[in-house]
Amino acid sequence: MFRTTFMTRHDLLGFAVLAVLLLLVLPLSLDVFRLNLVGKYLTYAFVAVGLVLCWGCGGILSLGQGVFYGLGGYALAMFLKLESSDPESTRIQSTPGIPDFMDWNQLTELPWFWEPFQSLGFSLLAVLLVPTLFAYLIGVAMFKRRVGGVYFAIITQAIAAILTILIIGQQGYTGGVNGITDLRTLLGWNIRTDFASYVFYFVCVGLLFVCLLVAQFIRRSKLGRILLAMREQEDRVRFSGYDVAGFKIFVFCVGAAFAAIGGAMFTLQEGFMSPSFVGIVPSIEMVIFCAVGGRLSLLGAVYGALLVNLAKTVFGESFPELWLFAMGLLFIGVVMAFPNGLAGLYQQFLGDRVARWLDQLGRPSRSQAPVALEGGAQ
Amino acid sequence: MSHGSNTDFVLAVEGLTVSFDGFRAVDDLSFYVDDSEIRVIIGPNGAGKTTVLDLICGRTRATAGSVRFRNRELTQLREHDIVRAGVGRKFQTPSIYDDLTVFENLEICYPRGRGVFGSLFFRRDQAVIDKVREVAATVLLTERLEEPAALLSHGQKQWLEIGMLLIQDPQLLMLDEPVAGMSITERRQTADLLRRISQGRSVIVIEHDMDFVAEIADRVTVLHQGRILAEGSAEAVKQDPQVIDVYLGH
Numbered sequence: 001m002f003r004t005t006f007m008t009r010h011d012l013l014g015f016a017v018l019a020v021l022l023l024l025v026l027p028l029s030l031d032v033f034r035l036n037l038v039g040k041y042l043t044y045a046f047v048a049v050g051l052v053l054c055w056g057c058g059g060i061l062s063l064g065q066g067v068f069y070g071l072g073g074y075a076l077a078m079f080l081k082l083e084s085s086d087p088e089s090t091r092i093q094s095t096p097g098i099p100d101f102m103d104w105n106q107l108t109e110l111p112w113f114w115e116p117f118q119s120l121g122f123s124l125l126a127v128l129l130v131p132t133l134f135a136y137l138i139g140v141a142m143f144k145r146r147v148g149g150v151y152f153a154i155i156t157q158a159i160a161a162i163l164t165i166l167i168i169g170q171q172g173y174t175g176g177v178n179g180i181t182d183l184r185t186l187l188g189w190n191i192r193t194d195f196a197s198y199v200f201y202f203v204c205v206g207l208l209f210v211c212l213l214v215a216q217f218i219r220r221s222k223l224g225r226i227l228l229a230m231r232e233q234e235d236r237v238r239f240s241g242y243d244v245a246g247f248k249i250f251v252f253c254v255g256a257a258f259a260a261i262g263g264a265m266f267t268l269q270e271g272f273m274s275p276s277f278v279g280i281v282p283s284i285e286m287v288i289f290c291a292v293g294g295r296l297s298l299l300g301a302v303y304g305a306l307l308v309n310l311a312k313t314v315f316g317e318s319f320p321e322l323w324l325f326a327m328g329l330l331f332i333g334v335v336m337a338f339p340n341g342l343a344g345l346y347q348q349f350l351g352d353r354v355a356r357w358l359d360q361l362g363r364p365s366r367s368q369a370p371v372a373l374e375g376g377a378q
Numbered sequence: 379m380s381h382g383s384n385t386d387f388v389l390a391v392e393g394l395t396v397s398f399d400g401f402r403a404v405d406d407l408s409f410y411v412d413d414s415e416i417r418v419i420i421g422p423n424g425a426g427k428t429t430v431l432d433l434i435c436g437r438t439r440a441t442a443g444s445v446r447f448r449n450r451e452l453t454q455l456r457e458h459d460i461v462r463a464g465v466g467r468k469f470q471t472p473s474i475y476d477d478l479t480v481f482e483n484l485e486i487c488y489p490r491g492r493g494v495f496g497s498l499f500f501r502r503d504q505a506v507i508d509k510v511r512e513v514a515a516t517v518l519l520t521e522r523l524e525e526p527a528a529l530l531s532h533g534q535k536q537w538l539e540i541g542m543l544l545i546q547d548p549q550l551l552m553l554d555e556p557v558a559g560m561s562i563t564e565r566r567q568t569a570d571l572l573r574r575i576s577q578g579r580s581v582i583v584i585e586h587d588m589d590f591v592a593e594i595a596d597r598v599t600v601l602h603q604g605r606i607l608a609e610g611s612a613e614a615v616k617q618d619p620q621v622i623d624v625y626l627g628h
Binding site for chain 1: 437469474481523
């Protein structure tokens, strides 16, 4: 009694099913083009998993996760762009050796803040640290002043809008509305081959599982329960001796770091990064992925990201003008009818049966049923 | 008035004032609470009772005056530091975590691993389990430890919140209407509970029910319009003509 476990048998089954799906079923059944698409969808799963922690558990709704996704993606894109812009392949520019869009914008030397991105090590660190530090600053500025709820959501949305405008406006430094495109090699290795697509897909799945395990650890720790407690009774947590702001800042930073990894994986798999993944619309879409999957379920978030993106590809390409409306309806529908998303439906119709089945399978010891949906650890 | 002088009291409130847009909700208030004393604060609605607790625990910032707890000034501390100094506060409506089990509710309040990383790597060891069981027994919730707190009755939720304070082992416990909405039996059990837990700590209670007040109070402070109207034993206060006039009625 009262034992805490990192993962119940039910959780383990969920992780195993997802692993089989992503590592065996999809790679064996899809051609490389479609697998690459799935890989792209999965980059959003990173964001959705982070949102489960921030929004589902902690009650912090961020409508600006695109900011962190974008910063992560841009950090890696800057490195790849510099690598593709060696003096040899840019010899027709008036200033060879700098990225093409800088040349078009009459820049004659590499801006100082691009310099460190010549190093892969620095760039990889920047992928994680720049968005996390930015989230930390936002968190300190907001949560220490006890800005929360809707006000926080609006501010994050404003930040997403500001960053988009900044990127588009500073074309010479950022590549503007086109973004950073035409990325070709990583340390001399061609990233546009089918083989590279396979490699990146598996790296992406591997990193996603790392994030899922980290998130699971947080969920099952006392910190995870404090997040749930904070969402319900913030004052009670404060008057139990906790500095509430610190916990919010922490989980917001974790969400940002996850989003950033997703962004960087997008850059690698798609070979470009642009402001269209930073702004308000993509940021809200990310919240919808999380809501559809179930905002309290880590695994649900992954399925949400996969399914909504699949729908977007299928319907969005046939009816692009209707897609945003469909997305809005989907969001409203999920929130009204299935507040716990796909994971909630699973729990309602299958969860108990699976738990019982697992019980029978296992030794006489009791297993815990409704794990995916509660912070409960016993 | 000697601000800042050392006292033997557990809590020394002196010249405490707070005004909201010019309205003085608490006005130059001074009172002292002894070790192991149960002090009950009564008064009509709007007298400033809850505000006084808010001022002591840092939820509201004082405009003037001092609150010293074991000779440590609290008015400048942040809420969680006041809690860590040994002041526990129960809110008027039960503030518990419905989605968590009774065990987890109590565990969250266990005074260890209160930092971000401390709580991330917090281990539920035998000391924690034993302490939770002990407190659960005190607040009559041993049988309910594994259930979600949402399933408790109103009275049990009140007890759970008291338990959540007890597990912090505060030297000063402040309870805002702990028996509101309780049955007669539950009131009696709560009175017992308060007497047991006041051993070795001071308790401040806000209450309306005069029978309950008489049952538990060592001393009673009557507030009216942010000032002290009377102070003394429950019996003496009941006889006070001013108190009868503004609060108890004839």
